Amino acid sequence: MSELHGLQTKITEFEAAGARVIAVSPDTVEENRGVVQRFDLDFPILSDENLELTDALGLRHEGGSPNRDKPDVPRPATFIIENGVIVWRDLTDNWRIRIKAEDLLTAFREQTSS
Amino acid sequence: MSESGSAENAPQPPLPTSASGTFNYLAWVGPVLAVFGLLSYFVYFSMWPVFRDFPWLNLLILLGAVGVSVLALGRARSSLGRAGSGIGLFVSVSMLGLLCFYAFFLSYQLPDAGRVVDDGTRLPAITLASTDGEAIDIADAAQDKLILVFYRGHW
Secondary structure (H helix, E strand, O other), X not given: XXXXXXXXXXXXXXXXXXXXXXXXXXXXXXXXXXXHHHHOOOOOEEEOOOOHHHHHOOOEEOOOOOOOOXXXXXXXXXXXXXOOEEXXXXXXXXXXXXXXXXXXXXXXXXXXXX | OOOOOOOOOOOOOXXXXXXXXXXXXXXXXXXXXXXXXXXXXXXXXXXXXXXHOOOHHHHHHHHHHHHHHHHHHHHOOOXXXXXXXXXXXXXXXXXXXXXXXXXXXXXXXXXXXXXXXXXXXXXXXXXEEEOOOOEEEHHHHOOOOEEEEEOOOOO
């Protein structure tokens, strides 16, 4: 979740660049609200409890969570989207390490039309 | 590091040792520091990329904990003190091992990236419940310039 905290620290710059930011988690809406409050996020978190969007994008990590009731989670991934289409993606090879907010901002400015 | 041969000639350690029957603080400092060195990564330092991506600060804390534990073992005089210090050293080394296992092996376990959709893929019309209290259709949201971040959930 450290990437959410990082995004929030640069949220005004993302907004100034014209970005809409949405996070997606496998948690319930209630759990996501807890995260929004904890990190004081200005962007929403969507609840993909059934991993519907996760599967549509090929992100399911089987057994990726220690939670035995819900062992499957999305792998960490960040997409930049314009006109309904993915124009850039970052898939880390280590789920501990996520793209830094400043690097994402640079990628966003480069990849999207201004 | 090891100075068992010259221990008799070394200056008196400032901290009490178990030789005089007093408490060997160092035997506790090592494992307590080690537990802090491991837990603080997850609770705090993993929030910040500079400490997260290569966990150098937590590794330093844990190496320090192992060093203190070795020192405590060297100072132990009684068999009880040696046993306690030995357990402390075991705890310190275990915490260091756990962080290394997590950071340099476990967190690399991910499915093949080839399964993930490529650039140029259109976002599907899937509606998900938002923390805003509304439902958001991803295909609609994707008409804006959008940054979509997937994470593994809170746990």
